[in-house]
Structures are given as structure tokens and as C-alpha cells.
Amino acid sequence: MAKSTPATLALQNAGVTFQLHEYDYDPNAARIGMQAAEALGIEPARLLKTLMAKAGDEIVCVLAPxxxxVNLKRLAAAAGAKSAAMLGAAEAERITGYHVGGISPFGQKKRARVFVEQAAxxxxxxxxNGGRRGLQAELAPADLVLVLNATAAELC
Structure with a gap:
């Protein structure tokens, strides 16, 4: 399988050192992030799921263990909005250019403001996520924050 995705290209272009991990993606998993963590033997607290949400009128990307x-009230507060709601799968795919289960915070079609759970x-x-189902990218948290200009907040 090709390992080059918009996400891996974005990381390479940013000069970030990262390591890729492949696993057998299970489309029937109840919780995709947990399935990835289990398949890779990575503690779930450091494998972050990528969620797309709307905070007020703004589309945002949320990274959570x-x-x-994610507590939507906390997300809204972090984004300076009155309310927040998760996007539906079709809208998340349209905005990011990725399929659900393969949505990465890197290399999205439309750049969104990024929020990451502070504890992570x-x-x-x-x-x-490395930009496709069954591909994860491991990197230093500081690189993630720097490249994405991510805001750390208590979201969970």
C-alpha cells in the first residue's frame, strides 16, 4: 500500500520527523480510534482521534484521546463560541477530503482551526491518523502543535 497521503506530504513539507504505523482497519469497529490503538498496541491515551465539529459558525478540527x-461545552468555550456540535460523516469527508476512519488533522482540503486535548x-x-484508513503517524506533540497551530485545551 502506498504510504504517501496529503497528511504525510504535509508532515514532510513541514520538516517533521514522524513514524508511520499500519494496521488492519476494521470498518465495523464500534470505536475506530480504540480499534487502531488495540491493533497497534498503543495506549489509547496517546492515540488521538480526529473529529470535525462546528463551534458557533466555524468548522474546527478536534484531537482527543x-x-x-469530547465535552461539547468545553469545546465551545475553547473556541469562543456559544455552542458546538459534531459534523456528520458526509460533511466531515467533504470538508477534509478524507474518508471517515482516515481523517487526519494534517493535509486537509480546507484548513480548520485545530484544538487538541491538553492532557495528550x-x-x-x-x-x-496518517490520512487513510489503517495508517497512523507518530510524532512529537510539540511538532503537532507547531505545524497545526493547535490550541491546547481541556476538552474531555
Whole structure:
């Protein structure tokens, strides 16, 4: 399988050191992030799921540990909005250019403001989707924050 995706190209262009991990994606998994963490033997707290949401009128990208749920009130507060809601799959795919289960915060079709769960940044390395189903990219949290200009906040 080709490992080059818009996400991996964005990381390469930014000069970020990252490591790719492939696994057998299960489209029937109840929780995709948890399935990826289990398949790769990575603790769920450092494998971040990529979620797309709307905070007020703004589309935002949210990175949260795969074993946690995002608190929409906290997300709205972090984004300076009155409310927040998750996007439906079709809208998330249209905006990012990726398929659900393969949405990466890197290399999205339309750049969105990124919020990351603050607690996840305490790990020496974190893992995010690499831009396709069954591909994850491991990198330093500081690189993720720098490249995405991500805002750290308590979201879970």
C-alpha cells in the first residue's frame, strides 16, 4: 500500500520527523480510534482521534484521546463560541477530503482551526491518523502543535 497521503506530504513539507504505523482497519469497529490503538498496541491515551465539529459558525478540527469523549461545552468555550456540535460523516469527508476512519488533522482540503486535548500533550510521542484508513503517524506533540497551530485545551 502506498504510504504517501496529503497528511504525510504535509508532515514532510513541514520538516517533521514522524513514524508511520499500519494496521488492519476494521470498518465495523464500534470505536475506530480504540480499534487502531488495540491493533497497534498503543495506549489509547496517546492515540488521538480526529473529529470535525462546528463551534458557533466555524468548522474546527478536534484531537482527543481515543478512549475519551469530547465535552461539547468545553469545546465551545475553547473556541469562543456559544455552542458546538459534531459534523456528520458526509460533511466531515467533504470538508477534509478524507474518508471517515482516515481523517487526519494534517493535509486537509480546507484548513480548520485545530484544538487538541491538553492532557495528550504530556506524552513524549502521540499518534494521529496518517490520512487513510489503517495508517497512523507518530510524532512529537510539540511538532503537532507547531505545524497545526493547535490550541491546547481541556476538552474531555
Amino acid at each position: 481515543s478512549d475519551r469523549e 500533550l504530556a506524552h513524549p510521542r502521540i499518534v494521529v
